[in-house]
Amino acid sequence: MDTPAKTAEDLIGIVPHTLGYVPHRSLVAIIVVTDESGVRTCETTLRVDFDLETAAHIVSEGGDWFAQLITGACPATGVFLVLYDDEFLPACADDRLGSLDVDSLDLDGGGLDLDSLDVDSGGLDLDDDEYGRVHRGLVRASVDELATALGEQGIDTLGAWWVSEDLFGRIDDEADPGTSLEEASASACATELVAGGSSPVAEAQELVVRPISAAEFAAGREGRTDAWLSIDDSFDLLTLIYPQLTDQRRTAAALDRQTLDDLMTLPVVMAIDSILSEKWSRDALEMILSFDHPNFRPCDLMGCLPGELMDRALRYSRSRQAAQEMVGLSSRPPRPSDIKLSIELLRRYVRVGHPEVRATAYAVIAWFEWSLGGSTMAELYARAALDLDPDHAMAGLIISAVENGYLPQWLMGAGRGPVRSNSPSRE
Numbered sequence: 001m002d003t004p005a006k007t008a009e010d011l012i013g014i015v016p017h018t019l020g021y022v023p024h025r026s027l028v029a030i031i032v033v034t035d036e037s038g039v040r041t042c043e044t045t046l047r048v049d050f051d052l053e054t055a056a057h058i059v060s061e062g063g064d065w066f067a068q069l070i071t072g073a074c075p076a077t078g079v080f081l082v083l084y085d086d087e088f089l090p091a092c093a094d095d096r097l098g099s100l101d102v103d104s105l106d107l108d109g110g111g112l113d114l115d116s117l118d119v120d121s122g123g124l125d126l127d128d129d130e131y132g133r134v135h136r137g138l139v140r141a142s143v144d145e146l147a148t149a150l151g152e153q154g155i156d157t158l159g160a161w162w163v164s165e166d167l168f169g170r171i172d173d174e175a176d177p178g179t180s181l182e183e184a185s186a187s188a189c190a191t192e193l194v195a196g197g198s199s200p201v202a203e204a205q206e207l208v209v210r211p212i213s214a215a216e217f218a219a220g221r222e223g224r225t226d227a228w229l230s231i232d233d234s235f236d237l238l239t240l241i242y243p244q245l246t247d248q249r250r251t252a253a254a255l256d257r258q259t260l261d262d263l264m265t266l267p268v269v270m271a272i273d274s275i276l277s278e279k280w281s282r283d284a285l286e287m288i289l290s291f292d293h294p295n296f297r298p299c300d301l302m303g304c305l306p307g308e309l310m311d312r313a314l315r316y317s318r319s320r321q322a323a324q325e326m327v328g329l330s331s332r333p334p335r336p337s338d339i340k341l342s343i344e345l346l347r348r349y350v351r352v353g354h355p356e357v358r359a360t361a362y363a364v365i366a367w368f369e370w371s372l373g374g375s376t377m378a379e380l381y382a383r384a385a386l387d388l389d390p391d392h393a394m395a396g397l398i399i400s401a402v403e404n405g406y407l408p409q410w411l412m413g414a415g416r417g418p419v420r421s422n423s424p425s426r427e
Contacts, residue, residue: 003192005042008161009183011080012168013190016200018045020207023084025051029070032078032158044074044336047376050083052135055142063142063149071153072333072411073373079150081143081160083171088139088164089132092177136174143171208380209347211358220352222266231281234271235310238288239301241268246298248341249291255337255344264348272349276357276364283323284313286364289342290327290371292334295319328371328408339372359389366398373411375402 005011011030016022018030027050034040046069048054058066070076139162147157160171167178184190201207211217218225229237241263248256275281287293288301288309295316301309316322327334343365350361362385370378379402385395406412 003188005189007187008159008168008170009179009187010189011042011159012082012161012163012181013184013187014042014193015045015082017190017193017198019047019200021201021204023047024086025049026084027054028082028084029066030080030082031070031074031076032080033075034077040078042080046070046073046373050085052138055138058142058145059138063146064152066146067149067153067155069411070150070155076155078156078158080158081146081171082168083139083143083160083162084164085139085162086164087135088162089136090167090169090176090178091133091136091174140171204376205380207377208384209350211351211353211355217352217355220266224270227270228277229267229270229274231274231278232307232310234274235281235313236306237268237271238275238285239304239306239309242288242298242301242304245289245341245345246291246302249298249338255341257344260345260348263345264352269349269352270354272361273354273357276353276360280317281313282360282364283326284317286367287316287322287326288313289345289368290334291338291342292327292330292332293322294325295322328367331409333410334372336372339368343368359385359392359395362388363392363394363398366395370398370401371408373408378402 003010005014015028015030019028026047029046029048030042031044031046032040032042048066048069070079143157143160147160150157161168162171163181164178166181168181168184169176169178212220221227244259244263248259272285275285284296288296290296291298296312300312304312323329327339346361346365346368350358350365353361362381366378366381366385369381378398382395382398382402385392386399389395400406
């Protein structure tokens, strides 16, 4: 994005574009890095689930887990926080709602009087007249805890806003009546992204790619709906398109989606069909498309002769040591643009891929989403796989990881917070 973000409208306007959808019940961190010359840029966007139970947990236990997630994502120097909460209302929205009486919260030592919370049902056990002011006060207290934890990591909290229905405002300004979200949607940054083709959807599940119809599949296969390529020919075809994928990695420009569309010829689609049909070759594909696996380094694969990539796949795909180096299981932070490239490639494949391996294709996308830290999309793609094959082991494993709050290994050093994270999204 060429237009610099200069206003709150700019920052809030770009959030749906960086995520791809409009978040709900979420806390979004727009993460800032500073280069050697002191220039600040918005490097990554991180989203986590957020409700009043989350806020209570933060006030009670502190925000160290969140700060460590931020430091795990990139070398951050600053963070803008945007809370999406449809129940957050400014104080002036109702004459009955005043500022929170802090005596109602036991904040000494960072604790909260949890007896006032109906945590099991996820809400506050309060009269309606008190709900709004306690809601705002609890949000402010939790944001203060997060700012303190971030500060201890050398990260400045540069601003914090709430977004509620069609308004947004500053969390720390009790008198802010809110500004129309239309101003954020029409900001310079958002307008540039829209002009570039960005079109966020209303709900995250709308991003899950759906396959073409059975009739379209049969027509696209040119009468070869039951034909399968040999596994060795499939790896040779993957070798042929690999240089074009690595060219995409080298460019600083936005992802060239047309090039990915052009790569999805019928032979390439059929090659991926075959590779996904076996567990060992599927694992090898994940290693290859992570672009960082030590046994499948791009520099080693660029000059592969016919048969060499398959030989390498056979050698390492069943290796326990190689498995521990897979993206998500390795302690190495992935390069987000690499994983996004592979996700976009597979999203194009899954539309036209063979129905017999479609569940596995969904599961591989889910794995890449999870390995990037994206629990929301990982869960949605894993559930799409289970809709097709309720016993799909890989998809079930990903669902279990998401539901139990397990992060990929490179983020596990950040500990397990009480909420799930969404994939960091590069602008």
